[in-house]
Amino acid sequence: MDTNDFLAHLNSGKAIEGGSEMHQTMHNLAQEALKITVELNGKYHTPEEVQELFSRLTGKPVEPTFALFPPFYTDCGKNIRIGKNVFINSGCRFQDQGGITIGDGSLIGHNAVLATLNHDMDPQKRSTMHPAPIAIGKNVWIGANVTVVPGVEIGDGAVIAAGAVVTRNVPANTIAGGVPAKVIKKIEAGEQ
16 A cells, blocks of 8 residues: 555544554555654754755655754654744644644644544544544644644634643634633734
8 A cells, every 4th residue: 555545544544443454554654754853863964955855754845944952753754744934843733644634824832742543432443543634724723732633723813822731623813821722812913
C-alpha cells in the first residue's frame, strides 16, 4: 500500500484495524518520520535547513515563511498541512494520521500536543484506531502545553490559553481555556 492510499483511507475517516496492512503501512511511515525527526532534533540547523527537513517529513514543500524551533515529534508527518507565516515552538508533538491543518499566521506554543487518533473503546478491539482531523484556522494562537484532541476545529483568530485541553470546537475570535477548554470571552476588534 502506498502513502496516497493510506492517506485517502484515513482522510475518509475509516478505522485502522490493528495488525492489518493499513496498520503496517502506518508503522512504516512512523519509522520514516522517526528518522527525519531524529535528524531534525539531533543538532543545530539553519531556518532553511529546518524548512527542508520539515518538507521531507510532510512530503510537500513548506512556505519560506514557515518557522519551527526543534525539538519536534511526529509518528507520521505525511498528513500535516501548513499555511504561510506559521510558527511552531519547541517540544510540540503532532499525531497527524487523521490530518492536521494549520492556517496562515498561526502560532503553536511550546509542548503543544495535537492528536488525531482514538483507540477503540471495545477492549477486544483496542488496537483499532479511529482517525479524526484537527483544523486550526488562520491567525490562531495556541498557548504552551495545550492538548487538542481528534476532530476539533479552532476558528480563525482564536486563542487557546496555556494548559488547555481542547475537546470540542472553538469559535473564531474567542479565547478558550481550561480542562476541558471552554470559551472565556470573545475577542473584540483592536483588542490587545
